[in-house]
Amino acid sequence: MKEKLLTTREASQQLKLSEKELIDLARTGLIPHFKLGGEFLRFKQQDIVRIRREIKKYNLPHRKVQRWERIKEFLYFHDFYLIASALIIGLLWILIRDFS
Numbered sequence: 001m002k003e004k005l006l007t008t009r010e011a012s013q014q015l016k017l018s019e020k021e022l023i024d025l026a027r028t029g030l031i032p033h034f035k036l037g038g039e040f041l042r043f044k045q046q047d048i049v050r051i052r053r054e055i056k057k058y059n060l061p062h063r064k065v066q067r068w069e070r071i072k073e074f075l076y077f078h079d080f081y082l083i084a085s086a087l088i089i090g091l092l093w094i095l096i097r098d099f100s
Contacts, residue, residue: 005034005042014048019073 006014011031012022026033026041031051034042075082 003044006045006048008041008043011043011048015052018069019077 008019008022012019015022017025022031023041025031026043031043032047034044036042
């Protein structure tokens with residue numbers, strides 16, 4: 001049976017890190033990862049468990065992710081969809097206004 005790879009969000013939740021912190025750690029090579037399509041990061045469950053044990057072993061404090069950080073991450077990962085939605089709504093408003 002194939003092992004399911006974890007997404008960035010799933011791995012960050014298990015490690016109690018922000019997604020940006022996890023991506024930065026993966027880029028520096030501290031966390032083993034795979035790139036799908038040259039862009040999307042995926043992680044093996046066993047690697048995340050090992051990293052989590054190391055974090056506990058060295059007694060590194062878990063940092064609680066602040067609300068503004070979550071909002072910033074949401075905007076960072078979803079900016080294209082938000083801009084596209086705003087453009088579509090604006091164009092629809094113009095079309096509806098012109099036909100009224």
